[in-house]
Amino acid sequence: MYPLLFRTVLSRLDPETAHHLGMAVIRVLGSAPLAPIVRAVTRPDPSLAVEALGVRFPSPFGVAAGFDKNAVGVRGLDALGFGHVEIGTVTAIPQDGNPKPRLFRLVPDRAVINRMGFNNRGAEAAARRLARLRRGGAVVGANIGKSRVVDVDDATADYVASARMLAPLSDYLAVNVSSPNTPGLRGLQAVETLRPLLEAVKAAAGSTPLLVKIAPDLPDDEVSAITAMAVDLGLAGIIATNTTIGRDGLATDPATVEAAGAGGLSGAPLKARSLEVLRLIRAAAPDPGFCVISVGGIETADDVRERLDAGATLTQGYTAFLYRGPFWARQINRGLARR
Template sequence: MYRLFFTLVLRRFDAESVHHATVRALAVLSALPFAKRLLHRWLAPHDPALRVSAFGVHFPGPFGLAAGFDKDAACAEAISALGFGHVEVGTITAHAQPGNPRPRLFRRVGQAAIVNRMGFNNHGAAAAERRLRRTRGLPVVVGVNIGKTKVVPESDAAADYVASARRLAPLADYLVVNVSSPNTPGLRNLQAVELLRPLLSAVKEVAHGTPRRTPLLVKIAPDLADEDVDAVADLALELGLDGIIATNTTIRHDGEQGGLSGRPLKARSLAVLRRLRARVGDRLTLVSVGGVEDVDDVWERLLAGATLVQGYTGWIYNGPFWPSRINRQLSRRLRRHGMKSITEAIARSA
């Protein structure tokens, strides 16, 4: 039914306009206690077998929403009520910025893909801090993804990330340093180990210095060479980070300028996950994102070494009940394989 609605109605409208309308609707839902609790009771993961722990945080299920949708922490509770086991908000920058000129979000329906060159459009860390301080009516796990303000020079990047971390790390269940978006000039240069080490060290001091010791992860690009993936993995171990998120969007595609997400990213995202698992074993939490379309993809990522899996583009093409459906299918798959919990599936990758 949703796919028919998408084909006949949604795809006729500008992709970014649909996105903003959806966020506004979910923000309204987040402000309605009875409605969001009812949806949470109906759609959120409640099967104890799906529960998983990562870097000291307890998740009701392994499948969450990747950063990029709720850029300003406006509707995390409503998103959680629809079935995601965690919501990663952002990317948030220290200073508000409009992002790149429109149009900047494009559908590739035949590939079940999206191209974006949004450019970290958001209202800034101070505005996100105010929203995250609001009392939550649902038990939602919220990760906060931070990036570099566009006008800040590369030489001041660490201080810019630290400014965001000071505001947001105390309010986050985990914090993510995003150095892998292709839509901020020069950002991916920060993945070079000699630049990444001082940046991550500075942010780690803030994150791990919060009263709850906020876990810190780094998000990497799929376009890194294999030896660079290894170098980032080694650096994460050296610095004592809590995990790596792999991967962001790719610039290796034809057509509109920007980062490509969705089905075409599937193979590379899985390959990077497997490489990271071989490199770090179980010493870091690995979060897999990129080309996740169905329960088979989630299951494959768990068996390949991920503790958590994220989706985003698949939600656009499969509709609002997509996360809840994946949770139900995961529960059935566990029973079919005679497993009592999702941690047994994760353990098989050890």
């Protein structure tokens, strides 16, 4: 049913408009009258539960940052069977993001190009929503990034401001230094720059587990170096990976790809590199207590199982949600339970 709806209706809508419509439905599904009904048919099998970051995750499969930027759909996403929701990316200062259009489908590749630019209502607004969600039971991580108006040289204070507001209300905190859509942001991934940033944010986060999210475009040796540094700093883990600036091997017509322009590519084309980065991280940090959240190109239960077998603690998805529909998490959870 959903593939037909996507082909005939949703694919004809502007992608960002379609996302907002989908989020409106998700919010309704998370409302008090409907959530228990939805959860009755989507609840993950108890055998799938994962203990990590001091929390019980009902399933190893959650929603990646970018889908619910403002923590408005957490209850609905939880009702649909996702094991956790990573909100954001949230910035200390509210911002509109980049000019539209800024989200593009590459349907033959089951992929998306985005240059959203951290559009969100700010950390203070997100904190108010998270405070109301604390009684809801969903596992929620908060992904924080640099405010666009803040100079890169002042990024640490900006991240710390978000951390202080969001860490006490989140099950974990993720530092995003890997989006390609904020000028200068990826430069913060250099170890000499990243270490003092993470030290400051970790101090601000207090007892809340802290992870860092990295790009798939890093050379292998830099992935290993960041992992070693994360272990040395006592971080809880790494999220790998963000979107890629690469465009190699796409099935979509090159003119369509060129017309989409700059931005991060996500979806199926990221699968191979995301898996490679996962293996690099786990080789550098073999302790299973070090949490590795694998994201990028995950579409099926087999994909999730492959990541878990390669050493992932948890997994996340986003782009395939657009192509597979509202019961995507239910499909993955049922597939995992059968295995």
